[in-house]
């Protein structure tokens with residue numbers, strides 16, 4: 065603390081003697097007026113003034129001078145002896161009074177010194193406060209952290225009379241402190257202190273130890289010899305460093321001031337440094353927080369901007385009664401602007417109804433958005449009327465005074481849901497129709513069987529009954545075949561048996577199948593087929609299936625006496641086969657739909673029960689397996705339909721004459737074994753074969769099948785695979801092991817005919833494979849061809 069400088073003692077004594085002489089002179093000059101009655105008159109004030117102003121010792125000098133001068137005047141005059149009692153009393157009073165004055169004066173003098181010291185201290189504080197106040201103003205004006213820290217250092221150095229100052233910070237987990245701001249250093253010095261390793265030098269140590277480090281004289285302090293060179297070049301001797309504390313209680317940097325002269329810190333130094341360190345801490349933390357917040361905001365902004373999910377923030381607009389009647393776009397991401405079909409700038413700050421006047425026409429939307437002001441809400445809605453068929457899923461939550469809204473276009477999902485429901489409905493309808501279709505043939509079959517068995521039935525009636533049964537069974541077989549084929553196509557299990565085929569023969573076969581329907585409905589059939597043969601590498605049975613399906617539909621969906629046309633023409637290496645009718649036609653919106661599974665276009669109640677809705681799906685699937693296309697065309701209801709199959713052609717086979725030659729079928733009787741645990745199936749097949757003149761042996765399980773084989777030595781054996789005792793495969797293996805067993809033609813008969821089953825059958829020794837229900841015509845053809853050819857082979861050998 066500063067104290068006023070005491071007056072030099074000699075000067076005080078000279079002044080006190082001067083004062084005493086002045087009092088003596090005045091006493092002497094006024095003697096003619098007052099006589100000798102008041103020898104101390106002027107000495108009282110002189111002693112008082114001397115004691116107060118110059119101290120008690122000069123006051124004592126004045127007192128003694130006054131005493132001497134008064135005693136010289138007193139009787140006996142001219143001596144220092146006082147004879148008269150009254151004079152002695154006056155002397156005593158003088159001594160006592162002046163003693164008192166001396167004591168009071170001393171006291172006052174001390175008080176005055178203290179007051180003067182306090183005054184000086186106050187002035188210094190006012191000066192410091194003024195400087196700090198000015199600093200506050202500068203800090204408020206600046207927003208850049210380095211500038212703010214520099215202002216702090218300048219003020220601190222100014223107040224302390226320091227040589228230089230620096231503030232260094234540690235960035236994250238760096239090993240060194242980076243000097244962020246410094247004043248008073250030369251550019252070279254600044255470069256040298258740009259980074260200080262933690263624990264190195266006074267400021268690195270202050271940081272590492274979390275405590276102030278004071279170097280009173282760099283050259284005398286043994287702790288930091290490395291600092292001397294820098295201090296010498298920059299011209300400082302003392303260093304006062306202190307850590308910068310964070311609000312969380314740890315240390316993130318240091319503040320240091322350097323002095324030209326050796327010096328320890330005063331209390332004021334410490335106070336000012338503390339204050340400035342706190343200010344610097346607050347500023348650095350605020351800047352870091354701002355940077356972190358900005359970085360976080362930038363991340364959120366990038367996420368929102370690049371998000372494909374539309375997002376916006378809406379603030380409510382209330383009417384005079386405080387009811388929310390509209391919302392305003394406060395923020396939108398690009399995805400939201402895109403959905404709304406406008407630029408972000410055109411939407412931000414605008415009311416929703418300004419852009420979409422009908423936005424709140426939806427009965428519940430505004431209510432839901434109001435609810436979102438109070439709590440999160442999720443819902444799906446379809447905007448009216450501008451939204452068309454689009455569906456949106458909205459997720460809205462309160463955000464500040466508004467609502468943050470995510471919305472996603474879920475039209476596709478809704479469409480899928482609808483399609484799923486539709487498929488489900490179609491499946492139910494299909495099951496109902498299938499049941500109906502399967503039950504339909506049963507009634508005539510049952511009645512025909514009754515008639516056929518009746519003893520009173522005429523041969524004509526019996527034949528008629530058998531015809532009915534055969535027709536109805538054929539109908540059911542086609543139905544089941546179609547179903548199985550559709551299932552195989554869907555599972556990718558259907559195999560094509562391709563061969564180079566003259567498409568005319570395929571068309572003839574298809575026509576043969578459709579002819580009964582066309583004829584029964586008295587429809588006109590026109591065939592427009594080129595004379596030149598059209599060859600294609602196809603599975604003839606499957607192409608015939610497609611065409612008979614199309615012809616069957618044409619007949620089914622055309623009124624009696626209508627016209628059906630089958631045409632073919634060459635086009636760019638392809639054949640375009642068209643099945644055209646002038647029937648009920650197809651509405652344009654259903655042209656694609658008819659190829660979907662279980663689809664039936666409801667044109668009239670009569671048309672509804674005409675099929676299962678799988679024929680076209682199956683036909684298109686088969687066409688696609690051939691690399692072909694199948695499309696539909698119609699000018700609408702009542703205007704007929706045209707189905708077009710476009711198929712790639714190939715070259716005619718080299719042995720054209722042989723391929724084209726009509727097959728010669730002459731039936732020869734053969735020995736056949738039929739084995740099936742389904743007695744009806746076995747016996748009916750045996751019956752058909754016997755009618756054709758073959759010699760048939762029967763067996764109903766695997767073991768007896770083997771015995772029968774040994775007994776009759778058949779040329780061909782038709783064996784069911786799933787038989788009791790021994791499976792068909794086991795029987796086949798056993799037959800092949802018999803002497804002469806390898807010569808027989810073995811045919812496997814299975815329910816499903818999966819690839820796996822076929823492979824297993826082939827392994828067991830089977831030559832052919834048929835899927836149930838077995839078509840007797842196919843069996844007869846096979847017997848004819850294979851047994852004949854193997855017989856020829858044998859005879860040729």
Ligand code: ADP
Nearest residue numbers: 617618621658664665675676677678679680705
């Ligand atoms: P199905 O004939 O068994 O119902 P399809 O898959 O063959 O099944 O046909 C699907 C639907 O396509 C039919 O129900 C019918 O509505 C329509 N369709 C097919 N062919 C024709 C055609 N030639 N004329 C009019 N409509 C047709």
